[in-house]
Amino acid sequence: MNTEQRFQPKLSRILDVNYKQIPNKFRKQATQRRIQQNNQFETESQGLLGLTNLGNTCFLNSSIQALSNTQPLTDYFMSQLHVKEINPDNPLSSQGNIVQSFAQLIRLLWQKVDQYTLEEIQALKPTQFISTIGNYNPIFAEGTQEDAHEFIAFLLDMIHEDLNRIKKKPYVEQTKFTKLPTNDDAHQEWTKYLSRNQSIIVDLFQGHMLDTLSCLTCKSSRYCFEPFMYLSVPVLSRECDLLECIEEFLKTETLTGDEGWNCTKCSQRRDSNKKIDLWSMPNILIIHLKRFKFNSQFRAKIRSLVRYPLQNLSFENLVCTKQIEKPTYDLYAVINHSGTLTSGHYTAYAKNRDDLQWYHYNDSLVSPVSQPENQSDAYLLFYFKNSVEEFKRQTLEGVNVSQQRRSIINTIVVKQTMLNVHSQQSNSNISENKRNNNNFFVPSISSQAQKRMLFRRQTKHFQIVKAQDQPSFQQDSIIIQEEN
Ligand SMILES: [Zn+2]
Numbered sequence: 001m002n003t004e005q006r007f008q009p010k011l012s013r014i015l016d017v018n019y020k021q022i023p024n025k026f027r028k029q030a031t032q033r034r035i036q037q038n039n040q041f042e043t044e045s046q047g048l049l050g051l052t053n054l055g056n057t058c059f060l061n062s063s064i065q066a067l068s069n070t071q072p073l074t075d076y077f078m079s080q081l082h083v084k085e086i087n088p089d090n091p092l093s094s095q096g097n098i099v100q101s102f103a104q105l106i107r108l109l110w111q112k113v114d115q116y117t118l119e120e121i122q123a124l125k126p127t128q129f130i131s132t133i134g135n136y137n138p139i140f141a142e143g144t145q146e147d148a149h150e151f152i153a154f155l156l157d158m159i160h161e162d163l164n165r166i167k168k169k170p171y172v173e174q175t176k177f178t179k180l181p182t183n184d185d186a187h188q189e190w191t192k193y194l195s196r197n198q199s200i201i202v203d204l205f206q207g208h209m210l211d212t213l214s215c216l217t218c219k220s221s222r223y224c225f226e227p228f229m230y231l232s233v234p235v236l237s238r239e240c241d242l243l244e245c246i247e248e249f250l251k252t253e254t255l256t257g258d259e260g261w262n263c264t265k266c267s268q269r270r271d272s273n274k275k276i277d278l279w280s281m282p283n284i285l286i287i288h289l290k291r292f293k294f295n296s297q298f299r300a301k302i303r304s305l306v307r308y309p310l311q312n313l314s315f316e317n318l319v320c321t322k323q324i325e326k327p328t329y330d331l332y333a334v335i336n337h338s339g340t341l342t343s344g345h346y347t348a349y350a351k352n353r354d355d356l357q358w359y360h361y362n363d364s365l366v367s368p369v370s371q372p373e374n375q376s377d378a379y380l381l382f383y384f385k386n387s388v389e390e391f392k393r394q395t396l397e398g399v400n401v402s403q404q405r406r407s408i409i410n411t412i413v414v415k416q417t418m419l420n421v422h423s424q425q426s427n428s429n430i431s432e433n434k435r436n437n438n439n440f441f442v443p444s445i446s447s448q449a450q451k452r453m454l455f456r457r458q459t460k461h462f463q464i465v466k467a468q469d470q471p472s473f474q475q476d477s478i479i480i481q482e483e484n
Helices: 056-067 071-078 079-087 097-109 114-123 127-136 150-163 181-192 202-204 242-250 423-432
Strands: 021-023 033-037 040-043 209-214 223-228 232-233 253-255 261-263 268-270 272-280 284-290 292-294 300-303 327-339 343-352 358-362 365-370 378-385 390-392 411-416 440-441 451-458 462-466 475-482
Touching: 021 071, 056 127, 056 150, 056 223, 056 327, 056 343, 056 358, 071 079, 071 097, 071 202, 071 423, 079 097, 079 202, 079 223, 097 127, 097 440, 097 475, 114 423, 150 202, 150 378, 181 209, 181 223, 202 390, 209 261, 242 272, 261 272, 327 475
Parallel strands: 232 284
Antiparallel strands: 021 390, 033 040, 209 223, 209 272, 253 272, 261 268, 284 378, 292 300, 327 343, 327 378, 343 358, 358 365, 411 475, 440 451, 462 475
16 A cells, blocks of 8 residues: 555645635644654654655755645645635646645645654655656656756746636736836736736735836836745855845846846837835745856856844845835745755755754655754745734735726736746747647746746647746746737
């Protein structure tokens, strides 16, 4: 009998389909205790199974363990809510296959298993999950070492589309403001986003930022709102604090030459300033430390120590608007990358919800530690908002979006979470890949050059009808249209 047959998931009713809020169950007090006997730790806590390395799958194992310790997400899956929310007709989804496979894994990880059984099985083999992922993005199932951040971005995006509560996405146009937008403008833009995107992933992980470009010649500016699911912050080449990296990320950057903004007023590419402002902060905040540097000349890993707080990481002085909820965060998981660019290893640290103990997840081995170690290897940090008792669902309530709705039946917006796409290049590459089974690739010309994003497609052919000039992560950056 295999593990999956032996442990039928425990059903718990924590959330209902129309939940308005998700209880913040990142607990302050332990509900289980750990006993040390003969140098062996015994615990009644769940969520402590390892994951077998199936050949360079440490990037995937550590990502799953970090997400698995995201308690409101795990509560959602333990409540079986995903079953009711799957949106199989969404052309950007995996028809629910990825989310079901992920939910199954989460439920196995959080099964109530006694100590004896825990010792006996020790680790789960995520074979089924990897195989499902491979159907939609073969890169993550080829047995090669991949990037944990890219994997998480892909996985959360697919889970979002699998669970997107919007059955028919209205066509909306992102506004490019020429004057500094107001709160009302921000609200309207967020509403547009929500009119196309609502899911547990949006509820928990997404915030809103303002992207400003200013022409250094004519001084005109363009302001755009972007949803975000993680902050990708630069790592300084010296020992520093996380706050310094975030400040660096928020600094005005000057873009010159080909990188400059194609100024609408000057009607040409100009040297310009780019600035990101944090408008509203998410419930769960993922921070990606950009340790990997790529360009045409070199590839390198920055190994400097970034000191990060375990408690009360405060964005109060970093956000550009007054937040309804105090933007302070506690750490609950970290993914480390040790070793070099080409030969490295991923592990995760996470704080267990039952005994409030930190554990180190090293593939099949799970061991207690006093706190996350080797800070100079930290690559992804997972924080939850500690100032609220419940995480609110993102809703359109009280907002009239009917005026913005305009139906374009054949247009689909491809969400590019991590790659910059150039319209012409993508166009040619898409046609090259047309015959490639039922899938098509949007190749990257970004620094992470070998990566290709794969989108499931249900219909025959697509052509790109619009590409935004400044694509950035977590943005609808190309619009493709079915060919008739
Ligand atoms: Zn200009």
